Amino acid sequence: MWFFSALSGNITKKLPRRTVVPVSDTVIFCVELEKPVDDAYWTRNGERLKEDSRIIIARINRQYTLTIRECTAEDSGEVAFIAHDCKTSTPPRKHPPDPPLEPVVRNKTDSSITLCWSPPDSERPVPITGYIVERRKVGAQTWVKVTSTSVSRTEYTISEISEEASYQFRISAVNDFGQSAYLEVPGTFYLEPTASVKTGLVNCSAHVGEEATFTVELSAVCSGSWTINDRMIRSGSEYLITRSKTTHTLVIREVSMELNGAQVKFVGGGSQSVSTLSVKDSYQKEVKVATSQKATLSCEVSDAKTEVKWFKDGKHKTVHMESKGKSRQLVLENVQKKDAGEYTSAFSNKDSYQKEVKVSASQKATLSCEVSDVKTEVKWFKDGKQLSSSKTVKMESKGKSRQLLLENVEKKDAGEYTCEAGNEKLAFNIQVAGMGTSFCLSFVKVAASQKATLSCEVSDLKTEVKWFKDGKQLSSSKTVHMESKGKIRQLLLENVEKNDAGEYTCEAGNEKLPFKIQVTGMETILDFSICCEVSDLKTEVKWFKDGKQLSSSKTVHMESKGKSRQLVLENVEKKDAGEYTCEVGNEKLLFKIQVEGKIFLHISGLP
Structure with a gap:
């Protein structure tokens, strides 16, 4: 905080013109009079000061002091000492503004961003002459002004970034008396430079089956995209897209006749370049040769190591073949009418497959x-x-x-x-x-004369399943029922008897979910286990229930057998229902378990 002083009267020791005091610090003002008076006093912003826990007013002979401890921003302003008609005072301090509010990002593009904000919400009217907007590259220490002068409006568009990077932004308000604290815009924003086309695309022609290459050079380093006939394309089996500094390249790996006349377009840095691809039929030369004479077919490759295969009417021809430098020849001795047809050569470079x-x-x-x-x-x-x-x-x-x-x-x-x-x-x-999905056998113990329900979930409402017992397909009867409810497929066994014990399987295509039923004369007890299979014997997994990691207990066991990882739950209760996850690294395998009553178990693997 600052204090300024003005002088009048016959005061021998006057207040300083300006005093700067850090917040929470102590300030002492001292005035000396030529002749002491008893009714001298101090004011702040026109209000007479009295002693309290922070303000101490003292006098020793002709010396008068005012001490303010633990200064706050509210202490700023005009301080005056008055002794009859003598006065020394500080002019009122003008305040810098508070920081702006409510930052908003609008109209974000690859190369520009528009920031909006609200003026400060101050209790006292404080003039604002403008705003300062700064940017900083993520990872850097230094903030840089985006303009050489302040911004007069509460909106500013940042563009023409010189370097491709992710940026942070902050804003402060300024007036003639200072600058506010900074308001940081939440988040980071990727921006790249605007660029013009330095060397544009040129029209290209290629034969069917050949590569076609398109290259464009920009004036600055930035990303870009390629389209063929307005369809966005990406690197893969058909295309290779590369970028080296300001040069962007598209390679069509194998041109087809369907691409004849196609428009190839590159867009990047706010600029674009367009060219046309012309496709010609594959090379075909007419060779005439008399019967019983020799015919030689030749082609030339760009690399002496390149191997060539010859085909006749699409079938591989294994007759006399010669290689001389970059020349590849097929020699047909004693030509007959049956040798007439279409011959083609196909080559591959072993170093680039x-x-x-x-x-x-x-x-x-x-x-x-x-x-x-x-x-x-x-x-x-x-x-x-x-x-x-x-x-x-x-x-x-x-x-x-x-x-x-x-x-x-x-x-x-x-x-x-x-x-x-x-x-x-x-x-x-x-x-x-990733991890392979593997469902383990679920053990179900059910009391005699009770009902058992086995359930599995399919991914499609129309999927049909088959139920098997000990490998033999089941069909509906008085005591065996099969039901479909949405994606749930159920097998219901009424009035269970000892001969109903065994291994049951729900099958849909190549997927199987096995259950094993044991029939006892006691209360129903349900145990089950779920599995995931990993690709390496040493891989460790973690098990979670509803997002919370599980640990071993009396009823929860975790087992590893070869590449199989099992979670075993004993004496299942309703509280055991929920979503279970097997995790290794960033890979997850989910299981959804529902428990109803004592004998209903529903396990579904969620891929």
Whole structure:
């Protein structure tokens, strides 16, 4: 807080022109008179001050002091000392504004964001000359003003970001007397620069079965999207989409005649570029040769290591074939009429084919490629987007070997990975296997002459199930009933007898849910167990009921048998009904259990 002073009269020691005091601190004002007077007094903002727990007024001879302890913002203002017609005073302090309120984000795009807010809600009227808006990159320490001058309105659109990143924003109010505290806008917001097309797409022509490549260069680094005939496309088995700094590339892996005349469009950074794809029929040369003469068919490949297969009318031809450098030849000796037909050559580069890699969830995956020079650098891409090192992604170089290591693999890691060095590419397709679903045998004990109900749930209302006892299909009778209620399929056994004991199975296609009924003369007791199967013997799982982790007890047991993980519940009661989850890493397998009375058990696996 600040105190300012003005002077008058014959005061020998005057108040300072300005005093700045931190909140909660103590301030002491001191005035000396040439001749002491008895009725001198102090005022603050025109109001005479009296001593209290914080204010002390003292006089020693000609010296008068005012002490204010534990200062607050309310103590700011004009302080005056008055002795008859002599006065020294401080002018009233002008307050800086309070911070603005209610931040709102509107009209968010890839390259811009509009922020709105409300003016401060102050008890006293405080003028506001403008607002300062600042941004900070997530992870950075420094805030940067988005404009060189203050913003006059309670709305501002931020665009023309120079760097692609996630940002945070904050706002403060300003006037001639200072700046308010900052109001932070909740959340983080991804923005990228606006960019113009530096080198646009060009029309492309390709033969059926060939690759077609489209490249566009922008003026700044930003993301983009590709469409063919206004249909959004992504990297996969048909397309490869890559980005290297400001250059975006689309490769159509195998052109079909249906794409003839297709419009290929790239949109990114607020700009777009369009081109047209022309598709021609596959190469076909007319070769005429006399009967009993020799015919030689030739094709040329771009790599001397490329292998070529020859086909006649679609069938593989295994006659005389020759390779000379990049030339591949099919030689037909002593041609006969039966040799007439359509011959085609198909080639594949062993160094660029796609490898299928299967890995279990929570395990490590390693992709390797080999380069010809130990100094060669490679780039790794996933679904066309370049990868960088992180806690779970590591890149290693060992001699001529280049490796990509993925730690603790999750389902989201599945996809197409590419190792690129110059124009050479090696593709991998990673498939992530999660937990397998496995239902264990549920044991049901029921007293003789009682009713037993077995239930399973299907995923489709129209699904039909079959019920079996000890492997033999059951049909309805006086004591055996089968019912369908929505997705629930039930088997009802009336007036249970000893010969009803055995193993019952509910089957729908290849899915089976087994139960085992034991008939006793005592009160009904129900035990059951549910299972999940993991892909690795060492994998540990956690069991949850209604989101709360379970631990072993007298009635709850957890067992591991090979790759099977079981949860066993004994003497089931109604309180045991609920949703059970088997979790390993980020993989989950859900079971829904309902218990009615003493002999109704309903287990459904929720994929």
